[in-house]
Amino acid sequence: MNPIIALLKEHNVSDEKINELFQALTDNPLMAMGIIGQLGIPPEKLQQLMALVMQNPALIKEAVVELGLDYNKVEAAKAQLEQ
Numbered sequence: 001m002n003p004i005i006a007l008l009k010e011h012n013v014s015d016e017k018i019n020e021l022f023q024a025l026t027d028n029p030l031m032a033m034g035i036i037g038q039l040g041i042p043p044e045k046l047q048q049l050m051a052l053v054m055q056n057p058a059l060i061k062e063a064v065v066e067l068g069l070d071y072n073k074v075e076a077a078k079a080q081l082e083q
Contacts, residue, residue, distance in 0.1 A: 002063040006051050011041045022064055026073035 001009075008018050017039065024032040036046070053059055064071045 002059060002066050004049065004059050004063045005054060005066065007045065007052075008039070008041075011039065011045065013039050013041075018068055019069075022067050022069055024066060025060070026069055026071075 005018060008021070013021075015033075021032055021035045021039075024035050043048075060074065061071050064074055
């Protein structure tokens with residue numbers, strides 16, 4: 001299992017919320033940040049998660065693919081943020 005998804009499940013985040021988070025990430029990354037704030041994950045765990053993602057950005061792609069979402073949307077959203 002993807003470590004991002006595993007950490008979310010460790011904190012009792014439902015499959016529905018996980019899908020919602022990654023769907024938001026693919027559509028609007030800024031909205032995803034708001035959802036992350038509502039999950040009730042302790043700040044130190046969020047820092048660990050962010051460090052993990054920063055060290056290995058491919059984990060996001062793996063999680064999106066594992067959830068059956070369209071990774072091309074993630075790339076499009078990333079390109080929008082960079083403009």
